Amino acid sequence: MRPTIAILDYGSQYTQVIARRVRESRVYCEIFPHDVTPEDLEAQDVVGVILSGGPASVYDAGAPGIDKRIVEGRWPVLGICYGMHLMAHVLGGEVAPEGKREYGPATLSIEEHGALFEGLAPHERAWMSHGDSVQRLPPGFRAIAATERLPTAAMSDGAKRFGVQFHPEVAHTPRGIDVLRNFLYRVVGVTGDWTPAAFVEEAVAEIRAEIGEGHAICALSGGVDSAVAASLVAKAIGDRLTCVFIDTGLMRANEAAEVVATFGPKLRLVHVDASDRFLSRLAGVEDPERKRAIIGEEFIRVFEEEAGKIEVAGGAAHIVHGTIYPDVIESKSRDSKTSARIKTHHNVGGLPADMTLRNVEPLRRLFKDEVRRVGAELAIPEDILWRHPFPGPGLAVRVVGPIDREKLGVLRCADSIFLEELRAADWYRKVAQAFAVLTPVRSVGVQGDFRTYGYLVALRAVTTDDFMTADWARLPYDLLERVSSRIVNEVPSVNRVVYDVSSKPPATIEWE
Ligand code: XMP
Numbered sequence: 001m002r003p004t005i006a007i008l009d010y011g012s013q014y015t016q017v018i019a020r021r022v023r024e025s026r027v028y029c030e031i032f033p034h035d036v037t038p039e040d041l042e043a044q045d046v047v048g049v050i051l052s053g054g055p056a057s058v059y060d061a062g063a064p065g066i067d068k069r070i071v072e073g074r075w076p077v078l079g080i081c082y083g084m085h086l087m088a089h090v091l092g093g094e095v096a097p098e099g100k101r102e103y104g105p106a107t108l109s110i111e112e113h114g115a116l117f118e119g120l121a122p123h124e125r126a127w128m129s130h131g132d133s134v135q136r137l138p139p140g141f142r143a144i145a146a147t148e149r150l151p152t153a154a155m156s157d158g159a160k161r162f163g164v165q166f167h168p169e170v171a172h173t174p175r176g177i178d179v180l181r182n183f184l185y186r187v188v189g190v191t192g193d194w195t196p197a198a199f200v201e202e203a204v205a206e207i208r209a210e211i212g213e214g215h216a217i218c219a220l221s222g223g224v225d226s227a228v229a230a231s232l233v234a235k236a237i238g239d240r241l242t243c244v245f246i247d248t249g250l251m252r253a254n255e256a257a258e259v260v261a262t263f264g265p266k267l268r269l270v271h272v273d274a275s276d277r278f279l280s281r282l283a284g285v286e287d288p289e290r291k292r293a294i295i296g297e298e299f300i301r302v303f304e305e306e307a308g309k310i311e312v313a314g315g316a317a318h319i320v321h322g323t324i325y326p327d328v329i330e331s332k333s334r335d336s337k338t339s340a341r342i343k344t345h346h347n348v349g350g351l352p353a354d355m356t357l358r359n360v361e362p363l364r365r366l367f368k369d370e371v372r373r374v375g376a377e378l379a380i381p382e383d384i385l386w387r388h389p390f391p392g393p394g395l396a397v398r399v400v401g402p403i404d405r406e407k408l409g410v411l412r413c414a415d416s417i418f419l420e421e422l423r424a425a426d427w428y429r430k431v432a433q434a435f436a437v438l439t440p441v442r443s444v445g446v447q448g449d450f451r452t453y454g455y456l457v458a459l460r461a462v463t464t465d466d467f468m469t470a471d472w473a474r475l476p477y478d479l480l481e482r483v484s485s486r487i488v489n490e491v492p493s494v495n496r497v498v499y500d501v502s503s504k505p506p507a508t509i510e511w512e
Helices: 015-024 038-043 082-090 176-188 196-211 224-240 255-263 275-282 288-309 325-333 368-377 405-424 477-490
Strands: 004-009 029-033 046-051 077-080 094-110 123-136 142-146 154-156 161-164 216-219 241-247 268-273 318-320 358-360 433-447 450-463 494-499
Touching (some): 004 015, 015 029, 046 176, 082 094, 161 176, 196 368, 224 318, 241 255, 241 288, 255 268, 275 288, 405 450, 405 477, 477 494
Parallel strands (some): 004 029, 004 046, 216 318, 450 494
Antiparallel strands (some): 094 142
16 A cells, blocks of 8 residues: 555645645645544555644634544644644643734744754745644644744644644745655655556556456546546456447537547447437426436436446446546535535436446546646547536536527537637636537627527636636637637627626536
C-alpha cells in the first residue's frame, strides 16, 4: 500500500485545497472524517496527519473532536487553525476566543525555523481566519512564530508535531506551499514520487487483483472521466473489458462519430444507436426533471440489454465507473435534510438496480486535473481530456421545453458554431463550460427584406472552479459578434442570439 498522508476534516472550506496542495507535491493523501480511529489510519498505511481548520470553537458543545491517541506522538502532525487549537486543547493547553475575529493577511515573525519553516525569511506574509487562539501551550510545546496580535502563531513539540494559526494552503500565504512541503518532505520524510506513471502502475495492479480472470463492462460517454477509467481498465485486463457507447440522440454534433473513431481501435467497443427509443419516450415532455428521469431510466434499460448480450464465460461481473474524488467527498458530506434539491444530477451510467455487478472505480481517489494527467499518460487525445463537462441528459436539457429532432438539429448547428469560434479564438480552455441553448421564445426579425419569425438562441459561457458557483465569462465583443452573425446566417430558423450574463447563484449553469 502507498504511504498516505491523512487529512482530518473539521469542516473547513479549505480541506480540499489542502488535499490538492499535498497531491501537487506528489504525495498521496486522503481526506478522513474527524472521528477516524488510529487503527483505521494504520490500516491505510498513514505516515503523517494534517488536521484541517474548521468553523467551530473547541469549547462548543458538539465541537468535532479527535481520538487523542492520534496526536500523542505516534505520527507527525500538522494542525492548521482549528486543527492547532484542537491539538493544544486535547494535549492539555488552553484555547480562548480572541474577542474579535482576525481575517486577512498578517506578518509572521519566525522565531525558530526548524524543519517546518526551513528556507523561509524571518518575516513572511500569512493568511489568518480565526476567532480563537492558543493562549497556553500544552506541556512540551513551544511557540515558534508570532504575529503582532498573537504570541503563538505557530507551535512545535521540537520534534514531529506542529500547529499553525495561519492557513498555509491558500494562495494568500505566499510561502504556504513551502511550509506544507517542509512538513511532508522534512518532518514526515516522504518523497514526492506519486506521479501519473506511478498511479497507472499501481492502479493496473489493483484492477487486476480486483477483477481477476473476470470480465467487466463500462458505459463510455465520451467525457474525460469515463474515457480515462475505461482506458485504465483496458490496460489492466485488455479485451476482457467491453465498453458500451450509447448514442441517446442527445449528443452534440459529431460526438458519436468522434468517440467511435477515438476509442474504436483501442477498446472493445459496442456502439448502440438508441436515439429512436430516447426521442420517442421524450416526445412532448416539458418538465426538466421528468426529462432527466426518463433518460436515466432508458439509459439503464439499454445498458442492461447490451450487457446481457456480451458473450463472455459467466457474463460480465464488474462494472467500471468514472467516479472521481470530489464525487466521493460530495456524496459523503451531502446532507439531504438541509439542502434542497435543485436538480437531479444523475450521471448517466448509474448502476442498474437489479444487476449483480461489482463496482470498479479506478479514479475514485483522483481530482479532475489528476485524471487529465493520468489520461495524458495513457495517450488519450488532448481534445477529449480537455473537453468541457457535458450533462448526462445531454442536449435534452439545452432545448428548453419539449424536444424533437428538428430542434435538436438547430441546437447542434448553433452549438458547434459557438464551440468552433471559441476554439479558434483560444477561449475554449479559458472557460469551464460553454454551450448554446435553444429557447422556446420565437421573435420577429427581418432578413433580406422579409419578415422572419425565428428561434432565439442563447449562448452560455462560464468560469468556475467547482461548478457550485460560477460567473459568466467576459468573452470579447468581436468573438460574440462572429458567433452571432454566423449562427443567424448559417442556421436557417434562428434570427436572434443573446448572451447569458447571469451568475450562479441565482441562475444555474444549465437552463433546465
Ligand atoms: P447547474 O446547471 O446545476 O450545473 O449549475 C452544474 C454542472 O452540472 C452539470 N449538470 C449535469 N450533469 N447530469 C449530469 O451528469 C445532469 O442532469 C446535469 N445537470 C447539470 C452541468 O452541465 C454543470 O457542469
